[in-house]
Amino acid sequence: MTPPPATDIRGLLDRYERPLVRYAMGIVGDLESARDVVQDAFIRYVRIISGEEGGDDAMQPARSTNDAETVSEAALDPSDTRHIEAWLFTVTRNRALDHVRKYSRIIPMPMPEERMSEEPGPDEELASSDAADWLLKLLDALTPNQREVIRLKFQNDLSYKEISDITGLTVTNVGFLLHIGLKKLRTLLREAPLDAIPTRLRTAL
Amino acid sequence: MSHDDPKFTAYVLNELHSNESAEIERTILEHPHVNAEVAETREMADILRDTLKAEAAPALCERRRDAVLRAAAIAGKASQPALENFAAPAEQAWWQRVGFWQLTAACLVFGFGVYALSVNLGGSAQKAPGVVQTGTEQKVTIGNLADEGGGNVDSAPSLKVPSNVDPSGVTSVAVDLNGTKTNPLHIASVPNDLTNKLQPIAPKRPQVVGTNDPLAQMRAGADIGKVQTKAAAHSPNTSVPGPHEQVVLRTDNGEVKLTGEEANRYFSVREYLDVRLREAGSLHEGASYAEVARIFRHESYADGVHRFVMIRCPSIKVGVSFVTKDNAEAEWPIAPDAKIRIITKPYFEPELGN
Secondary structure, three states: OOOOOHHHHHHHHHHHHHHHHHHHHHHHOOHHHHHHHHHHHHHHHHHHHOOOOOOOOOOOOOOOOOOOOOOOOOOOOOOOHHHHHHHHHHHHHHHHHHHHHHOOOOOOOOOHHHOOOOOOOHHHHHHOOOHHHHHHHHHHOOOHHHHHHHHHHHHHOOOHHHHHHHHOOOHHHHHHHHHHHHHHHHHHHHHOOHHHOOHHHHOOO | OOOOOHHHHHHHOOOOOHHHHHHHHHHHHHOHHHHHHHHHHHHHHHHHHHHHHHOOOOOOOHHHHHHHHHHHHHHOOOOHHHHHHHHOOOOOOHHHHHHHHHHHHHHHHHHHHHHHHHHHOOOHHHOOOOOOOOOOEEEEEEHHHHHOOOOOOOOOOEEEOOOOOOHHHOOOOOOOOOOOOOOOOOOOOOOHHHHHHOOEOOOOOOOOOOOOOHHHHHHOOOOOOEEEEHHHHHOOOOOOOOOOOEEEEEEOOEEEEEEHHHHHOOOOHHHHHHOOOOOOOOOOOOOOHHHHOOEEEEEEEOOOOEEEEEEOOOOOOOOEEEEOOOOOEEEOOOOOOOOOOOOOOOOOOHHHOO
16 A cells, blocks of 8 residues: 555544544543544554555454444545545544553543533532533433444534444444434433523423 | 334434435324424434534644654655655654654664675675675674674564665674764765665654663663563554553663653653663763763664664664574674764753653
């Protein structure tokens, strides 16, 4: 395979580093580990594309804490942008799951830059009118794989097929998880006191 | 079709074929409550899309981007654009600057030595034992390293001698390296054509071998050849240990544990696992760069082969021996007339201290 010019890699980094770090954070839970994982994924991309490494190795199945499994990384087709994107997500996911397995007993201290401002107490949480906060809290109530497919779909605009490739789930399963996930979110919204629900979210009821 | 069918969600998300969409639309028309469900799903999808896309998406830090670009440049096999992109980042860290100069120096040392000896000493009269034929696959070892009982050259990569060089005429390589702390790199009398051919494709992080205080360890004559890291077992593709990973350096003076973050200040996992270094010389307080820099380099060059160059001081000898597939060794004594003067920047800067 033709090695990638550094300029191409810069383009890929510019385009995908942020979505990938965000995605990895959703799995590993802290920013620096997410960056580790994404850096790894890009370096693997470079090595495979240059022929330095094989690109079709099946990863070890997970003995996982979040019932997700690493999936086989399909042969990389560097001419297809969408394929590269899905491939990067796949490798990021696999590395992130490896990381979770390895550090499942470690609770990392957050780095200064990822510390949020003051976290609201329970009362403040209820009173929060921020629709985004509300929704993210609702997402926490979903199963990990429901949350994952929802993030891949709505945060990254990936198709069922691409999500299937990344997660190793069947396309049908992806559709089912999205369907159930959305339904559960609406149910959770309905169960909340109406006056506490941000206006933006009430439209989904 | 059940009203709770995932196809309704797939319809909202434009994941159905046209015939399936048409079927859903018929159902919606026939059942107003289904229509309401679909509208709610669509609204929830819109909210999710807006919310999740607005969520913070941190970038990789510059150091990590650099690591990726380095890997790309190295994999790019002497792609000149890659080199240019890489050689002049907006703001280079100290090790990047030093790495470039030293890599260039190492490259030129090797190149000049091979060139000078192939030109000046070549010929059947001075052939070394175990002549190596041009273009054959060989293993390269550093004679001095092996002589010191390092036994650490087992990972020596294969070497293909550049087709423009007939190594059968090479009998020795010798380099005098005199360093100061302040002057930029200067190399004289290196043939341009060979320089170009041997130009590395990218600067690499210098192979700083040490512990919390590399200089002190080196002064103490530590054996820093045995480096272990948990990171290597877990993710061999990781070029830089994660901040929570522990790197263990075992030296003659004991074991030193570093966090990944500390270790990253000195070297990357893959790189330093490849490093095998033995040093028999002695250092003294206030030593110049040339006196403290003992760098055993493992570099990839434009033609995709690997070469080792060991830089020593004050009189640095690069001992090269080729080992053929048949294990026939060609060793070359040091020639007194091959000399390159290299003036370098200081290697250890204050920030590298404890």
